[in-house]
Amino acid sequence: MEQQKQDETEGKEECQLCRITYSIYSNFPPMPSAMALNAETGEWFPFDRLKSYSNGYEMAEALGYAWACDCRERSRNRFDEQFVLRDRKGRPFANARYRARVGLNVVASGVTDAAGRTQRISTKDARRLTLEISAGV
Numbered sequence: 126m127e128q129q130k131q132d133e134t135e136g137k138e139e140c141q142l143c144r145i146t147y148s149i150y151s152n153f154p155p156m157p158s159a160m161a162l163n164a165e166t167g168e169w170f171p172f173d174r175l176k177s178y179s180n181g182y183e184m185a186e187a188l189g190y191a192w193a194c195d196c197r198e199r200s201r202n203r204f205d206e207q208f209v210l211r212d213r214k215g216r217p218f219a220n221a222r223y224r225a226r227v228g229l230n231v232v233a234s235g236v237t238d239a240a241g242r243t244q245r246i247s248t249k250d251a252r253r254l255t256l257e258i259s260a261g262v
């Protein structure tokens with residue numbers, strides 16, 4: 126009985142990733158000249174911005190690893206899509222090497238299948254996603 130009660134409570138709490146992230150960055154002293162890196166986009170931003178967020182999830186998002194979070198609904202802000210690559214005549218690029226980039230970071234790479242499909246590509250900001258195709262094999 127006690128155990129069940131506890132489980133219910135934990136389901137509404139933040140996951141370990143969010144909790145730890147928050148406990149780390151909310152306790153940092155101000156560092157006006159320091160920069161932090163978003164691991165997903167490869168972009169730097171002022172480190173002190175992290176302290177302005179009210180929870181660990183927003184911090185993790187800014188740092189580019191919110192995809193590892195377990196306590197938020199991932200699909201809400203997240204773009205997760207499979208692409209079909211086609212040439213100008215609409216024919217699929219079968220067995221084509223591709224790379225998906227967000228900014229300078231390669232977030233996925235592989236070879237399309239016979240129907241020109243990529244693997245599922247998951248990223249926070251689909252507007253910044255770039256697909257590059259190398260010559261077919």
Ligand SMILES: [Zn+2]
Binds near residue numbers: 139141142144194
């Ligand atoms: Zn979380």
